[in-house]
Amino acid sequence: MELSFELLSMLFFVAIAASFIDAMAGGGGMLTLPALLAAGVPPTQALATNKLQSAFGSFSASWYFVRKGIVNLKEMRLAIFCTFLGSAAGAEVVQYIDANLLTSLIPILLVVISLYFLLMPKTRQHEGKARLSETLFAFLVGGGVGFYDGFFGPGTGSIFTVCFVVFANLSLVEATAKTKVLNFTSNIGALLFFIIAGLPIWELGLVMALGGVIGARLGARVVVTKGQKWIRPLVIVMSMLMASKLLWQQHQDYFYALLG
Template sequence: MEVTFEILTILFFVAGLAGFIDAMAGGGGLLTLPALLAVGVPPTQALATNKLQGTFGSFSATLYFVRRGIVSLKEMRLAIACTFVGSAIGAKLVQYIDAGVLTSLIPLLLLGISLYFLFAPQVDEERGTPKLSESMFAFTVGTGVGFYDGFFGPGTGSIFTICFVAIAQLSIINATAKTKVLNFTSNIAALLFFIFAGLPVWELGLVMAIGGFIGARFGAKVVISKGKKFIRPLVVVMSMIMAIKLLLQQHPEWLAFL
């Protein structure tokens, strides 16, 4: 494919918007991955390039939350380690295993996430005793969702957020902040394997990374200042959009009825 200034400009702004959305509710890949495919990047390289740019965006949001004391990396070290290992395993196995099973299950999971956030009571502060210990949460959620992100990916941020809210009993703002830490961890683990395979298109990925970094910084600021107002509806909307998009990809014949 020929890389032009117009393509770079479009991808820069798409990544900026995606970084902004992703910092608050996840789902930024719903914008960036189709954009890469639309400009002619082959699917495998598009996936790797998307991880490259997404890593910068999640790093930007993570850095913002850490510097402001919303999250402590020391307290999350076990969850970070488990997420890294899970994502690395997923990124390795995806080269050998058909992702069809996960592809069919994830829309249902995303719809479940949407319905939970839509009907669950409002959460302003931590609600009490977590349903799992920190170590068990790290081993199960960290490893499991990390594996999913390395193996497949869509909706990872939303899944982490719902787990922090429903299982760890965190407020929506703290859940979103911790989600960004683990999302960055899973991104960087998967990216390393893609780099070893020589898959990312660096010119596109780095331009998008700049846009994503800037967008994620603004998104992180909105989480802290107006998080309770915006995060909840964004999680619902992005989860439903991703679920519908994946279902239509699996069942294109449904488009005839729309």
């Protein structure tokens, strides 16, 4: 595909906005992945390129939280390991799915995830006793959500954050910080397999990565609790709009027939 200056500029700014959102509330991939698809990138390459750019943004946010002492990496070793394995497995599985099926599946998954964010209860602000042991959390949440991130990806950060709050009873700030570490882990796990398969579009991914680093650093500095009030509605609206656009592109002949 031809990478014009206008296209690269647009995706650069999409990456800034998405990483800014992702650093605070997750869901940045719900903007970048549909944007890549709308730009004409084939589905599997779009997933791979999205992983390339998001790895830089998630690293930027993770490093910020680790440097501030909010995250202790030694305490997260098992969760990091399980997330890496799950993500690598998801990235391997997705390469064997027919591209046409994947193209049809992505808008449906976007709608489902949007409904999840719309209907999920608000996260709490207090800490308490964990509902899952660290080992069980690592295998179930780290491995399971990691697999989803390698297979599809959008919304992974928000799902991780909700799991940390609900099952580990962490405060929202600590949950968001630990989420970025696991998000970076799953990005790297999937990206390695995508690189081996030669799928990322490097020029496009690196331009978006630069925007991702900028957006993630800005987002990590914003007070998480205040950001939640408008970030979640924004992610829901944008993902629904993108899903609607993709469905229209895929089935416009059918819609025209319905309209007479």
